[in-house]
Amino acid sequence: MILTLTLNPSLDRTIEIAALARGAVIRAAGARLDPGGKGVNVSRALLANGVAARAVVPFAGDEGAQLVRLLAAEGLDMVTVPVAGTTRSNVTLAEPDGTVTKINEPGPALSAAELDTIAETVLAAAHEADWVVASGSLPPEVPADVYARLCRRFAAAGLHVAVDTSGPALACVLAAGPALVKPNLDELAAVTGRPLARVGDVVEAAAGLRAAGARTVLASLGADGAVLVEDGGVWYGEAAVTEPRSSVGAGDAMLAGFLAAGGRGAPALAEALAWGAAAVRLPGSRMPGPADIDRAGVRTGLPDPARPLTVPHAPPVPEPVAPSSHG
Numbered sequence: 001m002i003l004t005l006t007l008n009p010s011l012d013r014t015i016e017i018a019a020l021a022r023g024a025v026i027r028a029a030g031a032r033l034d035p036g037g038k039g040v041n042v043s044r045a046l047l048a049n050g051v052a053a054r055a056v057v058p059f060a061g062d063e064g065a066q067l068v069r070l071l072a073a074e075g076l077d078m079v080t081v082p083v084a085g086t087t088r089s090n091v092t093l094a095e096p097d098g099t100v101t102k103i104n105e106p107g108p109a110l111s112a113a114e115l116d117t118i119a120e121t122v123l124a125a126a127h128e129a130d131w132v133v134a135s136g137s138l139p140p141e142v143p144a145d146v147y148a149r150l151c152r153r154f155a156a157a158g159l160h161v162a163v164d165t166s167g168p169a170l171a172c173v174l175a176a177g178p179a180l181v182k183p184n185l186d187e188l189a190a191v192t193g194r195p196l197a198r199v200g201d202v203v204e205a206a207a208g209l210r211a212a213g214a215r216t217v218l219a220s221l222g223a224d225g226a227v228l229v230e231d232g233g234v235w236y237g238e239a240a241v242t243e244p245r246s247s248v249g250a251g252d253a254m255l256a257g258f259l260a261a262g263g264r265g266a267p268a269l270a271e272a273l274a275w276g277a278a279a280v281r282l283p284g285s286r287m288p289g290p291a292d293i294d295r296a297g298v299r300t301g302l303p304d305p306a307r308p309l310t311v312p313h314a315p316p317v318p319e320p321v322a323p324s325s326h327g
């Protein structure tokens with residue numbers, strides 16, 4: 001069984017528009033509402049493919065109640081934790097060529113007591129679990145080392161811990177030795193401080209995360225596929241998508257596919273790519289089921305270090321430090 005934890009889940013509203021125009025009134029062509037949040041999506045993808053999964057879901061206010069109703073309607077096995085405030089609503093503007101513009105709210109702050117309750121809930125819900133997947137951004141007022149602390153607690157309980165997060169939370173968790181991290185290109189460039197222009201840059205950056213403590217690195221490269229760096233070796237793979245609808249949640253579907261296929265080696269990478277590509281062909285953050293997943297279009301093999309990435313990524317430029325006014 002795979003248990004997921006989403007500290008900052010969401011209602012995902014996807015609005016389909018012909019073209020994004022700043023400052024204009026845009027008439028939508030359609031809209032949909034999905035339950036969201038990265039760990040929630042991993043559980044939904046596993047459920048859709050008949051893999052045993054359970055989700056720990058903090059929820060708050062009317063939006064939180066609606067999130068829980070949507071997840072219950074999908075039949076998700078979940079343990080809900082009431083917290084203060086209001087669960088966030090995230091908006092995706094989706095254009096016909098597959099371009100998405102995403103606006104994510106910060107979400108409700110979590111107190112130290114609420115975090116403790118959530119951690120205890122995960123441990124109580126994890127009795128049949130092999131993996132715990134901790135995914136997504138941190139809500140306000142949650143310390144950046146929260147995943148690191150949770151990772152140590154869960155690993156001490158004998159669980160394999162996978163983490164998909166960004167920024168300081170990703171930087172902090174590495175030293176706690178997670179079994180797996182799944183950065184995308186932006187996250188990998190930011191956490192390593194390295195520009196990523198070629199597949200070889202990704203392999204080197206992923207090796208850097210392993211040197212910092214992560215056991216396995218599954219780096220998702222958007223339309224350029226994925227790189228897997230683990231004890232057994234280094235693999236590259238891709239799966240073509242001719243008509244992308246929405247890449248939102250593709251990384252979550254990919255992580256779900258990887259864990260569903262055993263969490264290591266080229267066969268798990270191939271499954272991950274098939275699930276990720278299937279998610280890209282679906283609207284909003286809909287997760288793919290067996291009928292959506294096409295394994296024939298997947299290619300895996302050794303990486304070509306010289307292969308250029310379609311969109312090179314650079315680390316964010318650090319904010320200039322303001323001169324001190326204290327002489």
Ligand SMILES: Nc1ncnc2c1ncn2[C@@H]1O[C@H](COP(=O)(O)OP(=O)(O)OP(=O)(O)O)[C@@H](O)[C@H]1O
Pocket residue numbers: 183184185219220221222223224225226238239240241244247248249250251252253254272273276277280
């Ligand atoms: N345009 C695309 N064409 C083909 N495959 C894609 C495309 N976009 C994404 N994928 C597949 O989905 C995987 C995950 O995509 P991506 O790297 O965008 O994840 P992400 O940024 O973590 O996504 P999210 O946070 O929305 O779940 C990629 O590794 C790739 O296999």
Ligand SMILES: O=P(O)(O)OC[C@@]1(O)O[C@H](CO)[C@@H](O)[C@@H]1O
Pocket residue numbers: 008010012035036037038041090102104135136137138248249250251252285
């Ligand atoms: O703000 P975070 O936690 O980084 O990302 C949240 C989110 O964008 O991730 C999912 C797609 O991966 C969506 O369901 C959700 O809206």
